[in-house]
Amino acid sequence: MIKLKINGVEVSVEKGSTILEAAQFLGFPIPTLCHMEGLTPYGACRLCVVEIGEEPRSKLVTSCTYLAEEGLQVRTASRRVIRARKMILELHLASCPQSKTIQDLASAHGVTQQRFKQEYENCILCGRCVRMCEEQMVAKAIGFRGRGENRSIGTPFDEKSDTCRLCGGCMYVCPVCELRCTYTEPEKAVCGGCGNHSAVCLEKPEFNDMMCYMDPCVACEIKQPKDIKDIKDIKED
Amino acid sequence: MEGTQVQDIIEKHEQTRGGLIAILEGIQNRYGYLSEDSLRTVAEKTGRSLVDIYAVATFYKAFSLKPRGKHLISACLGTACHVRGGPAIAEEIQRQLGVEAGETTPDGEFTFETAACLGACALGPIVVVDGHYYSKVGTVNVKNILKEALLGPDEDDIKRDERIFRVEVNCPQCNHSLMDVGHLIDGEPSVRLTASFHNKHTPFRFSSLYGSGMVESEEEVPVDTIINFFCPHCHAELVGASNCADCGALMVPLIVRSGGMIQICSRRGCKNHMLDLDGENL
Structure with missing residues (x-):
């Protein structure tokens, strides 16, 4: 058995367990996208970052691939971790803004802005x-x-x-193609259930059925007819 | 067809774990690209899944899944070459060849690629043609470089490139050797025939390297002339039974000493030729 400390709480896990498993055992939430039980850890989405070691020599590692070590100090929700996680989510959101899974994760982690160019990819290459x-x-x-x-x-x-x-x-x-958000067709939109109730879209007649968590929400950002055409192309594909 | 021919390459590297890249390199060296058939053969023979092999083949820029031209031209656009005018060189090559980076000219002669660094930064801008490094290239040199590439390979290339090999041929009538040791083309003994055209006769020599296409004759033979070839020993005319698939002229048969036949098109300038090692099609 290996003893390590997660957020100050001591836990002993079997040799070969990952930090993610240890944290889940204790009930500390770590968001994941590419991780799935029954599949080998891959560490592609980087969403499960945690901080290990003592300040100032601590570092960020992906908890799904990092094996528990004796006496390891892990912080799953330090300021640095949260900042990194938000940035990663924002990047994922930029590549696949239509993914309900990513939207919900972003919503839950308080990502309220979209600073990067939307790519409308159909894949985050999580493997x-x-x-x-x-x-x-x-x-x-x-x-x-x-x-x-x-x-x-x-x-x-x-x-x-x-x-x-x-x-x-x-x-x-697939975390991207399940429950695809179809926000350009409000009657089919699934994102009515997201966390944001500031409802900036409600004032706009063409999207009055939608409630997006983002401010400004993705749907309202699409103003140029060209952009809308692009999305239609993607859908037809 | 190709599938069976990559087997020797696979067997050569099969013992070593991680020999996949070596196998793919071998196939790429022989055919100039990785065909779908050959990749499927590799998957089958090595027991690896096609997905993994395809992933490796598409990951490395050195591998090409599309047939490449006879000559591969890479212009360096790395940092050092970039500041010394690499993009202008690349643009000039594109202009002269009429293709974009990564494309092959319609005649199948050139493939042009850009590279991120070719490892000779102090000599930039660098252009590499079929393994030859041209240093400190200016836009004025581009024309010459392309011309030199067309002239054909030199000795080093011949040793390295598996697509180029020597054939020794005999007359199909008298079985006398047609090799002329006293006259070298491409650094190898040439093949000598007597050419007859427009009531003129002249000794006509061509390279014994398969695929080189270099010819020399004492009297200039105009392009597009259909030549009648004669054996210089028995003076019999060499006439084939088939026509060139490209231009319709008669094909000239020659016996390959190691077995089989080679046929060359009798039209000057037409580079069509075919090697038939089994002699099945004759």
Whole structure:
């Protein structure tokens, strides 16, 4: 057994457990996106950052991949962690503003602004689907392709894979494509249930059914007809 | 077709763990690109999943999934080359070739790429053509560099490039060797034939390197002339049974000493040729 301190509370966990598991055992909430029970930790989304070590030599690590060490001091909600987490969420939100999961996480962590250009990607490259396909479905039909800004997930040569059994596991675990927010079509919008009730959109007739948590909300930001066209293109894709 | 031919490369590197990159490099060296067939063969033979192999093949810029031109031109746009005028060089190459970075010219001669750093910053701007480094390139040099690339490979390239190999040929009529040791082309003994066109006869030599396309003749043969070739030993005319797939002229058959046949197009300037090691199509 390994003894470590999380937010000042001592806990002993089995050798080989991660900080995330130890924190969850104690009930300290750590938000995650790419982590999923039953899949190998991947550390892609960086959302589960925690601070380890003593000031001023402390550092930020991803708790889902960092194994518990004897006598480790962990802080899951220090000022530095919260700042980093908010920034990470804001970046995720910029790449996939339509993801309900990310929107809710952002809402819960008090991200109320969107300072970065919205990309309207359909993927945050968290690799959940890739690991699901490989580890749980033992199919290895999809994987990462390319690198840098051209990195994407899909089948080789964009052809239907021989090993794919159309199980749909990849879509089931995707944090971006489940409950896609459809805010340009208010009647279909799912984001009525978000945390923000300042309801800036209510004053605008075309979005009067919507309540967005963000200030200004994403829907209202789309003013240029060109932007709206872009989103329609994405949807058609 | 290609699938079976990459097997030797796979077997060569199979024992070493992590030999995947070496295998892909081998295939890339031989064919100039990684075809879908060859990647599927690698997956099958090494027991790795196609997804993993595709991920590696698309990750590294050195691998290309599209057929590349005969000559690969990379212009450096790294920091040092950039401040010394690299972008102007790249633009000039693009202008002269008429292609953007990453594209191949329609005639299949050149592929142009930009690189982030080619590792010779002090000599910038750098342009690399088929492994040859040109240093301190100015826009005025671009024309010459492209011209030199077309002239063909030198000895070092021949040793390194698996796509270039030597063939020794005999006359299909008298089986006499057609190799001319006394006259070198591309640094190798040339193949000598007698060419006849417009009532003129002239010794005609071409490179014994497969794919080089270098020819020399004592009398200038105008481009597009259809040449009648004769064996310099038995004086029999070398006539094939098939026509060139590109231009329709008759193909000239020659016997490859190591087995099989090679056919070359009889039209001057047409570079079509085919190697048939089994002799099945004849």
